Amino acid sequence: MRSLVYPLGAFQQVVDRFGGLDLVVNNAGILSEFDWEKCINVNLISVVRGCRLGLHYMGKQNGGNGGLIINMASVAGIYAFPAPVYATTKAGVVGLTRSLGMDHKFGKDGVRVNVLCPSFTMTNFITDAKGKASEEDLQQMQDMVEKGGGFLQIPDVVKGFVKLLDDDDKNGAALEVTLQGLKYHGCESGPWEHE
Ligand SMILES: NC(=O)c1ccc[n+]([C@@H]2O[C@H](COP(=O)([O-])OP(=O)(O)OC[C@H]3O[C@@H](n4cnc5c(N)ncnc54)[C@H](O)[C@@H]3O)[C@@H](O)[C@H]2O)c1
Numbered sequence: 001m002r003s004l005v006y007p008l009g010a011f012q013q014v015v016d017r018f019g020g021l022d023l024v025v026n027n028a029g030i031l032s033e034f035d036w037e038k039c040i041n042v043n044l045i046s047v048v049r050g051c052r053l054g055l056h057y058m059g060k061q062n063g064g065n066g067g068l069i070i071n072m073a074s075v076a077g078i079y080a081f082p083a084p085v086y087a088t089t090k091a092g093v094v095g096l097t098r099s100l101g102m103d104h105k106f107g108k109d110g111v112r113v114n115v116l117c118p119s120f121t122m123t124n125f126i127t128d129a130k131g132k133a134s135e136e137d138l139q140q141m142q143d144m145v146e147k148g149g150g151f152l153q154i155p156d157v158v159k160g161f162v163k164l165l166d167d168d169d170k171n172g173a174a175l176e177v178t179l180q181g182l183k184y185h186g187c188e189s190g191p192w193e194h195e
């Protein structure tokens with residue numbers, strides 16, 4: 001996903017084979033605090049690229065039928081997190097989603113955009129984390145895991161994903177997934193919204 005060539009080819013192959021596109025999931029992500037530019041490329045720039053390709057192929061203004069984009073961010077994109085660059089990329093994905101989910105954009109392209117924000121989930125991401133951030137920060141993360149009651153399992157995240165598929169009235173919203181359950185972070189209106 002770090003260049004346009006491959007994803008563009010993949011999107012076109014899907015459209016050629018299936019006659020269209022209905023759902024885009026921008027899931028790829030890494031922890032890489034030392035090679036931080038790689039982290040920004042994979043976690044943020046690639047997600048912008050995936051959203052733009054999804055809007056290009058699904059957008060009604062381009063002859064598409066509308067559709068859904070689900071971006072994978074993290075609770076680290078909402079609250080403070082020991083890996084600052086990782087957190088920055090995830091907060092960027094939350095902001096990107098909220099902005100793409102504005103009503104005037106949906107009115108034009110008919111594409112709903114949401115973001116899933118899980119807490120610590122036991123996947124290869126966790127078991128491969130050693131060496132991707134400082135020992136001090138990884139220890140802080142472990143302390144957060146213990147304070148939070150442990151790790152989510154993949155089915156917990158899937159529940160949040162399915163909720164986003166179903167809730168078609170939450171355009172632009174972020175869905176937080178923790179061991180305490182699912183919680184929407186809506187698109188709080190800005191100061192310009194007040195009468
Ligand atoms: N595991 C967690 O604790 C956790 C919590 C919140 C959010 N997330 C996010 O969930 C998403 C999935 O992570 P995961 O937990 O399944 O970890 P994972 O490491 O198992 O999966 C990450 C996937 O991204 C792919 N990937 C990485 N760089 C890529 C690139 N340049 N091009 C294409 N694919 C690339 C990898 O091949 C891998 O399949 C990530 O965005 C991650 O930031 C993970």
Ligand SMILES: CCCCC[C@H](O)/C=C/C=C\C=C\C=C\[C@@H](O)[C@@H](O)CCCC(=O)O
Pocket residue numbers: 031073074075076081118119120121125126127129138139141142144145
């Ligand atoms: C409160 C915010 C949580 C957000 C999760 C975030 O998106 C991703 C976290 C990335 C890395 C976490 C690494 C944690 C490492 C330590 O917990 C490590 O000790 C875990 C070892 C797990 C194992 O191998 O058994």
